[in-house]
Amino acid sequence: MNYTVVNQKIIHHFVKIAGEGNVFTDQENMVKYSQDETEDLRFFPDVVIKPKHVKEIAAILKYCNEHHIPVTPRGGGTGLSGGALPIKGGVVLSLERLDRIIEIDERNLQVVVEPGVITENLMNAVAEKGFLYPVDPSSKGSCFIGGNMAHGSGGPRVVKYGTIREYVLNLEVVLPSGEIIWTGANTLKYASGYNLTQLMIGSEGTLGIITKIVLKLIPQPKHNLLLLASFPSNEDACAAVSAIFRVGITPSALEFMERKGVDWVREYDDINLSLNPSAAAFLLIEVDGSNLDLLFADCEVINEVLEHHQCLEVLFADSATQKEELWRMRRTMAVSVKSNSVYKEEDTVVPRAELPKLIKGIKMIGEKYGFDSVCYGHAGDGNLHVNILKGNMSDKDWNTQLKEGIKEIFELTVKLGGTISGEHGIGLVQKDYMPIKYAEINLNLMRGIKQVFDPKEILNPGKIF
């Protein structure tokens, strides 16, 4: 069924709902909202609406549902799977003006927040009260908490603290019908029917629009220590990862970085760090907790494990500045890769002990198809971001052969017990690969759920399946 073309009359209706200054059709906004951070994709909306209130969103959705107009919700626009791109045109509904931290409940260690709050702002606001909200994607300075929710976001501290999934207690959601529901309760436990809260997380804006979020907070750990360990090979570094957990230590971060990524980011971001010339791969390892002596003891145990895994050297961050610099290096890696080469990023995840096999396999597949890659990621979770570089590949091969190569990478990932996205979501760019992981019956169950929530398929059409 075709969608209704957005005409002036429809736009006039949107203006009535959201106010004159909050409905955009100008070229500059159309360009801005036609893309996110997913490589070089571009899809233009017909109109961008920036509502301020839940009731406005309800009115917009009700109207669009009745008139069969596609609505693509959008957070910070930092997505890496094309999830916020309006591939069927219509409305881009930006949540940027729903940007209030409504309440930090110090008695119950909870926060109520709107979806347009930048994740880092939320983290800082609760930190001021002595609390930790630990889910910090690399894009934390610009991504929105609502987008994190829609993608089931992770980040480096998932390894100890879990993904956003473990912190969401309750959600206010506007359904395509314009009805507003709360999905659950503001409680740490819930056994009261199907868990609609958990179903919304990672649903990528295809089931409803999240307008309020109740999150659990935890006490802020007092101390942390940070190490950078270098290894002669990717496999050695990856093998050390699961060994650390097996001695009973759970680091608060355990990040893997390939040499090329580190070299590029040092150039890009002017990071002052001398590296062992034989180092081919690195692990950034953080431990945190309430007692510094205990953390030092953990580091000693980690050191022993590293020694048994061909570790070349360990750099112990001896100041807040050095810690900040090492973290910046990790966080800026995506941007520095982007600035060096045309690339495609894949978000593989496997059981963590399978990482050595995964990275070895990725490099072999690259050789077969003629592409190079830079890998880094949240190794403690088995989550490896694979940046495939165009390098010397011809445009023709890049546009045709590459897809086969990516397919092989995902087939390997699935064979190792993993899946095709750990934290970036399926969106548009991974959609075609879903059948590698899921049987048709799984996809049909998902399609069925979509029908229950959004029978006219107005919400973020063309995504996931």
Add this chain to the structure above:
Amino acid sequence: MNYTVVNQKIIHHFVKIAGEGNVFTDQENMVKYSQDETEDLRFFPDVVIKPKHVKEIAAILKYCNEHHIPVTPRGGGTGLSGGALPIKGGVVLSLERLDRIIEIDERNLQVVVEPGVITENLMNAVAEKGFLYPVDPSSKGSCFIGGNMAHGSGGPRVVKYGTIREYVLNLEVVLPSGEIIWTGANTLKYASGYNLTQLMIGSEGTLGIITKIVLKLIPQPKHNLLLLASFPSNEDACAAVSAIFRVGITPSALEFMERKGVDWVREYDDINLSLNPSAAAFLLIEVDGSNLDLLFADCEVINEVLEHHQCLEVLFADSATQKEELWRMRRTMAVSVKSNSVYKEEDTVVPRAELPKLIKGIKMIGEKYGFDSVCYGHAGDGNLHVNILKGNMSDKDWNTQLKEGIKEIFELTVKLGGTISGEHGIGLVQKDYMPIKYAEINLNLMRGIKQVFDPKEILNPGKIF
């Protein structure tokens, strides 16, 4: 639409699938499988089947789906919401012979297990390898891990370690059609479409039958310390609960017990413990971790908090025997209440700082309707089990008025930001109270999801909504 009556021909077909010795219609089995641990409910199945293999379950479901025969899956039969009772007759499908721990994966800290494994057996098996599976309901010695999954089970250690929801990575599920799926991947992160794994947890056997479970394990903490603190009133004890978290300590258990419960269990279980005569309520507080000095320091901080909350005295468990005895006291409380009075158990949960208001309100509602109650539960999660005692209430009031009183308790729970079940599930006995918490639109979304998975409504009919 009426269900098909199970006749000899149908039973003969089940025998062909599951084998002669595994299909039961005798009186003894019908009685046994007509009840669980939910007060005095009884519903008789037409036939009990105890399959051994997934393929047998698939064949049974396919046949029942085609012939419209109700199937009620059953775990250990320890449920407290009537979830395993075959209220429409038909088949009780007992998972008791799917009792294998298939693999403890020490490299990835994961375990693959069948649903019929007793939770405590699983905990012991992984503990032998140095791992912790921390979700231990009071019934851990007899409940099944599959039943825990179906109800989103909790237990005392949820407060630090989370519910079963945080440990489930992947599920093998047989759908009513007889198709067998895996819901996700064996990974710590998942952003690959709707999370069917999370949807299955707490779905109470209404969407599919769980036949394999992949769980995350964590390192076993080396030490723990246990305190019993006594208070002059319920409200004082409950107020101390959230205060402990606010000083930055997360205990590994924080249980509340009313005096009457403690007195009854001491009689019932011959527990040797002298109590302060003024004590009206108790908190059982456990801390665990890798460093004993740190735990002692935590206990000192907790002690200070308790002193500020009118704590009468603190008993520090000074031996493994005493720890075991205190835990036994808590775990045996449900049975001892059961042996003392006709009762109904409700499973309220609120944000934890609202506990003082909840317990005060429960007592006032009891006065209004003429019932007494014994409350205990996982106070650290805001989860209070309310055991309503028949006492001197007339049979007539018990059968008519009580329902109004329970309704008021749930209305209070919801008003305080909570919900009507934290870990026992809705099943049969809480079903009528669902509209107190959920709008019709929420229930319709749940019904819609049910239709997607089980369009002929053969699986555990008449439960949840």
